[in-house]
Amino acid sequence: MEAVVTGAAPAAETETPFIRIEGVSKTFGTFQAVRDVNLTIRRGEIFSLLGGSGCGKTTLLRMLAGFEEPTAGRIFIDGQDMAGVPAYDRPVHMMFQSYALFPHMSVEKNIGYGLKHEAMSKAQREARVREMLELVQLAPFATRKPHQISGGQRQRVALARALARQPKLLLLDEPLAALDKKLREHTQFELMSIQERTGVTFMVVTHDQEEAMTLSDRIAVMDKGQVKQVGSPTEIYEFPQSRFVAGFIGSITAFEAKVVSVTGETAEVEVPAFAATITARAVPGLVAGQKVTLAIRPEKLTIRQERPAAGNVVEGTVKDLAYFGKDSLYRITLPSGDLVAVHAVNAKRGTEALRVADWYDRVWLSFEPGAAILLVE
Numbered sequence: 001m002e003a004v005v006t007g008a009a010p011a012a013e014t015e016t017p018f019i020r021i022e023g024v025s026k027t028f029g030t031f032q033a034v035r036d037v038n039l040t041i042r043r044g045e046i047f048s049l050l051g052g053s054g055c056g057k058t059t060l061l062r063m064l065a066g067f068e069e070p071t072a073g074r075i076f077i078d079g080q081d082m083a084g085v086p087a088y089d090r091p092v093h094m095m096f097q098s099y100a101l102f103p104h105m106s107v108e109k110n111i112g113y114g115l116k117h118e119a120m121s122k123a124q125r126e127a128r129v130r131e132m133l134e135l136v137q138l139a140p141f142a143t144r145k146p147h148q149i150s151g152g153q154r155q156r157v158a159l160a161r162a163l164a165r166q167p168k169l170l171l172l173d174e175p176l177a178a179l180d181k182k183l184r185e186h187t188q189f190e191l192m193s194i195q196e197r198t199g200v201t202f203m204v205v206t207h208d209q210e211e212a213m214t215l216s217d218r219i220a221v222m223d224k225g226q227v228k229q230v231g232s233p234t235e236i237y238e239f240p241q242s243r244f245v246a247g248f249i250g251s252i253t254a255f256e257a258k259v260v261s262v263t264g265e266t267a268e269v270e271v272p273a274f275a276a277t278i279t280a281r282a283v284p285g286l287v288a289g290q291k292v293t294l295a296i297r298p299e300k301l302t303i304r305q306e307r308p309a310a311g312n313v314v315e316g317t318v319k320d321l322a323y324f325g326k327d328s329l330y331r332i333t334l335p336s337g338d339l340v341a342v343h344a345v346n347a348k349r350g351t352e353a354l355r356v357a358d359w360y361d362r363v364w365l366s367f368e369p370g371a372a373i374l375l376v377e
Contacts, residue, residue: 016079017260019064019169019202020045024073025225028061033059035198035225036073041218043078046195046202048212050247051222057205060173060222064203065094077167091168097177099158101146108133108142111160118165132160135194152183158185163198172204176211188214209249213237221245233358246295253340257294257374261284266369269294275335278312280372294374300371303330303356312372314365316340318357328355332365340365 017040026034034056041047049057062068064075066087067124075082078090093114101110112129120128127180134141136156143171146154155175164171175191176184192215195202206212212219213233220230221244229236229245238248243254260268267282280294287322307313316332319339323346330342344356357363 002030017041017076018078019203020074020076021060021064022074022076024060024063024070024075026056026063026068028069033225034070037225039220039227039230041201041203044199044201045217046192046204046215048204048216048219049205049222050206050209050248051220052207056225057222058173061094061173061205062205064169065092065171066363067094068089091103092171093162093165093167093169094171094173095158095162095175097174099154101157101161103146104144107138107142107149107157107331110146110157111164114161114165127284129162132164133251135163135188135197136160150183151179152187155179155187156283159191159194163194163200165243167200169201169203172202174206176206176208180239184211185214192213209218213249221248223248240295240355240373240375243293243295243375245310246373246375250297252295252297253339254295254375255294257292259286259292261288267374269372273334273336273338274314276312276314279369280315280374281370283374283376286374287366290376295373295375296340296371297331297373298341298365299345300367301340301342302366303332303342303344304364305357305361308366311366313370314340316363316365318359318361318363321355321357321359323355324342330357330363332363 014350019041021037021039024034026038037060049060051057059068063070066082066085082090102113105113108129110124111132115125115128133142136159138153138156138160141149141153145159176187180186188211204212204215211269216233218230218232219230219236221236223244229241236245237249240249246252246254255271255273257269260270262282265282267280267286268277269280269292270277314334316334318330319333320331323327325346327343327345330344332340332342334340
């Protein structure tokens with residue numbers, strides 16, 4: 001079981017993948033938008049494609065929807081090869097970033113619009129619309145027009161319309177981008193709850209790291225058309241497999257280093273920026289003399305004004321600090337002149353507890369071996 005479980009419980013690894021993407025590439029003229037992507041997605045999970053603008057995530061989503069055809073490779077949904085299957089015949093619905101609601105129609109008519117061509121009686125369509133209104137908690141707003149409801153409510157109307165046709169797969173392209181920060185955070189949990197109740201497989205495209213971490217059972221990090229790493233939020237954050245993934249997810253500071261020795265699961269690593277040799281958790285294939293990158297996240301460092309008696313210890317001087325309420329950010333100048341960021345949680349209340357150290361104070365940073373991430377790519 002994964003350390004972080006969000007949305008529906010993932011299916012067993014031995015189960016046939018619900019979606020299988022095999023060697024898929026997409027070229028527009030001389031530009032290769034997607035490069036040899038291989039992915040499997042489980043039935044009933046929330047799977048996110050995460051990456052910056054132009055990384056190929058939306059193009060991959062459009063190929064799943066049937067709006068684009070792969071230049072190479074194959075896509076299977078629920079065991080069926082999608083080659084040549086038009087968008088309207090796929091068990092898929094796509095929810096666009098703009099929501100694409102009809103402004104002249106009421107909430108209930110927007111939700112029921114896609115049911116017009118379904119093999120259903122009028123009574124069945126009306127019952128389905130009522131069911132969707134209850135699902136997204138918009139029954140009191142059924143007769144209102146889109147301009148008469150909030151942004152978060154419009155997002156739920158678009159979601160209800162997408163789910164009304166009971167797709168096997170729902171594709172969501174930046175579904176929360178139009179919402180403000182607090183509403184976006186609230187709506188993330190609403191999406192997770194709705195997905196859990198319906199059991200529909202969600203595939204989400206987003207550039208927002210926190211959104212992907214909150215929503216997803218698993219995440220595929222993309223860059224320049226390629227998938228760089230796939231894993232649970234915990235795996236992606238705590239165990240990045242490359243410098244790109246480590247730098248893209250969350251805050252991190254990276255330093256050049258060299259392996260001194262490797263003993264079992266532990267490595268001794270010389271870090272010139274620290275003017276010290278530190279102990280880190282080894283990764284497979286490390287050998288003495290190998291050049292690596294040592295990366296460490298700000299919250300993994302402890303800042304003190306007295307030198308700790310044991311562990312990895314680095315001396316520095318406070319260059320900058322900022323108070324954010326729940327925590328404080330320190331930027332520490334190391335002996336080499338390099339800077340490292342440290343987050344300290346403000347667990348106590350009161351002005352005397354707001355700062356561990358002040359500007360220009362000499363301080364000591366310490367961290368556990370497991371907090372040091374060694375990267376070879």
